Amino acid sequence: MSVTTTTPDRRRGFRLLALDMNEIGLIVILLLLYFGFGATTNGFLSANNHLSLLRDAASIAIAAWAVTLIIIAGEIDVSVGPMVAFTSVCLAFMLKADVNVALAILAALAIGGALGTFAGSLRAYFGVPSFVATLGLWSALRGMSFFTTNALPVTFPDNAFLDILADNMFGIPTSAIVMLVLFAIFSFVSQKTAYGRSIFAVGGNANAAELCGINVARIRVLIFTTSGVMAALAGVLLTARLGSGNAGTASGLEFDVIAAVVIGGTALSGGRGSMLGTLLGVFVITLIGNGLVLRGINPFFQEVVRGVIIVAAVLANILVTRYRERRIFGAC
C-alpha cells in the first residue's frame, strides 16, 4: 500500500494484573470495608470468620464466573438460586437411593448443564429474551424442588467424599479452593480462547460477530450450559456443607451473583467485563453481608441494604460506562 503507518505497539498480554480504574476503586472499597468492620465489629477479624467469609464468597463466586460470561455476551441469567436448590435436591435424592457419589455428582452437573442448555436454546434459536427464559426456570425449578420434597430436607447417609468438599483442605475451605481454581480457568478461557473472545465479540456487536462467521447461536447456548453446570456445582458444594438437599436453599442467590458481576464492572449492555472485577465484586458483597450479620442488624433490614446496594451498583456501572464511552468515542 502507498500508505505508511507507524508500526503499532504490541501491548496485549494476559491482562490479569493490568487493573483499570473500576478495579482500583473496588480494591479501595474492599480495604475500607475490611478495616472498617475490623475496627468496629467484634469477631470480624477472627480466623474463623475469615474461613466463613471464604465459604460465603465461594457460594456466590462459582456461579458468578459463568454469569460474568453471560452478561458480557449481553444476556442475563436470573435462575441461579433455584438451579442451585434443584440440583441440590436431585443430588440428595440420588445419594439417598445409594447411587455412587461420583456418578451422582456428575448427574447433578449434567442436569444443571441440560437445564442451562434449554434456556440458552430458547434464547438462541427462538429469540426468547434470556431474562424471560431464565425467569421461567427460576419459578419452575424452585416449585419443582418444593413439590418433590414437600419442603422437607432430603437427608442421605454420611459420605466421605462430600465431607471433604464440606471441610477444609490445607486449612482453607475446599469450596474456596474450587472457587479459585475456577477463577483461573474462567480468566484464562475468557482471555485466551476463541470461545472466550467470541463471547466478547457477540456481546459487543452480535451482527458483526455473525458476519465474521462466529456461530452466535452456539455461543449463546454454550454460555447458558456453562452457567447451569456452575450453578449445579455450587449446589453440590452447598449440599455437602448442609448434609442434606433443601428446596428453599440459595434463596435470592441470583441477586448476589448479578450484583457481584455488575459491581465488578461488567457492562450490562454487553461487550465488556472481567473475571477479576467479578472476584472483587464477590468480596464486596460477601464483606457487607458478613459485617451486617456480625453487627446483629435485623435480617429483614439486611435485605433492604442488599436491594439498595444492587441498584446503586447498577447505577454506578451505567454512569461509568457512559463516562468512559464519551471519553473513548468522543461526541459521536
Add this chain to the structure above:
Amino acid sequence: MQTARKQDPQTLVAAVHGATKQYPGVLALDDVDFGIRRGEVRALLGKNGAGKSTLIRLLTGATVPDSGDVTIDGASLTGSGTQRTVEAARLGVRAVYQELSLVVGMSIAENLFLGRWPSSMGVLSHGEMEDQARETLARLGLKLDPRRRVATLSPAERQLVEIARVMIGEPKLVILDEPTSSLAAAEVELLFKAVRSLAAAGIAVIYVSHRMSEIRQIAEAATVMRDGKVAGTVELAGADTAEIIRLMLGRSGQEDWLVGEARGGATVLSVRGLAVPPKLAGVSFDLRCGEVLGFAGLLGSGRTELLRAIGGLDAVRVGTVLLDEKDITRGSYGERVKSGIGMTPESRKEDGIMPLLGVDENTVATDFSKVAVSGVISTSRMAEAAGDIIRRIGIKTARIDTPVGTLSGGNQQKVVIGRWVYAGSRILLLDEPTRGVDVEAKSQIYAIIRQLAEQGKSIIFVSSEIEELPKVCDRVLVLKDGCFVQEFVAPGIETDALMAACL
C-alpha cells in the same frame, strides 16, 4: 434582507434565499436560491453530498443557515434549535424520510395522530380519531381501514400511511425523500396517485428521487444540485436525461482510473437466474478470478439484496449460485465463509465492527484458530497476524489493540476488509465500502481493492456513488428494475453513460 425577490412571493409556498451552510471541512450549501409554488411537484436530484439533505433540513428547520434566509408561506423562519422545527411544522412543512417512523403495533389512525391523539378530558376519543383518519385517507384516494394495525400493511401501504400522516393539519409543503426506494415497481403507482392528490389540493411537493422514469411521470420540473449549489432547474418536458446527468456530474472529466485493461481469469463464482422477490427478478453473472466487478444501481434497486443472497445471509429460493462450479445455493453463510467468501456490510457501525474490541481481535475474529496453538490464542501470533494486516492494508492505529470504535470511519472500514484478507478469503463482497469515509480514505480503499485483485482475489464492489465505479472496476453491471440492464467493461467506463443506465 432587503434583496428583491425574483419571483412573486404570493405564489411561492417556500423559498430559500442566498443560503450558505458550512460544516467542518465541507461547504454543504453555497449561496443557494430555491423556491416552490403551490401545487407544484418538484423533483430534487443530486449525487451523495451534493447538498440535497442540507437543503431539506433548511426547509424543515432542522438546520439554521450561516447566512441567507428561509421563508415558508411568506414568513421567515427565525427560531433556532427545536424551536425552528416546530415553527416550520406550524407553517406547514412536512417531511417523509426513507426510514419509516410508524409504530407497527398501533392502528393506522393512532399512527396518523401519533403523540397528538384527540382526547376529551384526558380520555382518547377513538371515534373522532378514526373519523378524521378515514377522511384523510380518503383525500389521498386510499381505501384502508383506519383501525387496521400497521403491522398488517405492505411496505407500500406503510409508505402511504406516512404520507397520510403529513396530511394532518394544514400542510403547505411536503418533502418526500426517495419514497419509492423500498417499493416494488407495481406499488409505485399507488404512491403517485397520493402525490397527485397532494398537488391537486394545492400542496407543494419536493420529490427526491433519481429514477428518471418516475420523475418524468410525477414532476413538472427538476432542480439539480451539485457541490452545494443549485446546478440548474429544468423543465422536464423539454429536457433529456443526458442534460440532467450533465448537471449532476458537472464538468469533472474522467480522472485517475486505476484500471487499465479489464482483467480477469477463470470464472470463480457464477450466479444463474437468482431472484429475490419483489426486488430481484432474476439475475445472472459470472465473477472471474482477479476481477473487480461493480454493481451499480439506484437506492432500492436491489443491490444489497443481491449481495446478501450471494453471501448466503438470505436464503436463495430461485436460481443457483456456483462456486468453482460447485452448487452452493443452499449452503449457509458459515459454509460460504469456510469456502472463501467474505462479506463486508453496508452499515459499518451496526453490522461491521465490534467497537470495544481491539483492532487485533476485530481482525482475527474471522478465524481465531489461525492464531491459536492447541486451542489457546497466542498473543504473539495474534499480534503478528494483525500487525501484518495493519501494514498491508495501511490501517492507522496507535496500538494494535486500540478499540476499533475509536478509529476514523475509513480505518474502521479497512479493518472490516482486512479481516477477510486475514482469513484468506478469495471472494470479497463489499457493500458500499466507502460510505461515510473521507476523500483520502476513499482513494486508499480503492488502492487496497485494486491490490487485492492483483493478488488474485475476486471482488464484487457495490456502490451508490456512480463516479467511483469506473475508478476501480474491471467491469460494471447496472441493476435496474430487478435485472441487470447493461454491462460496462474497462477501460473507458464513462460515468455519464453509467449514470444514464442507472436512472
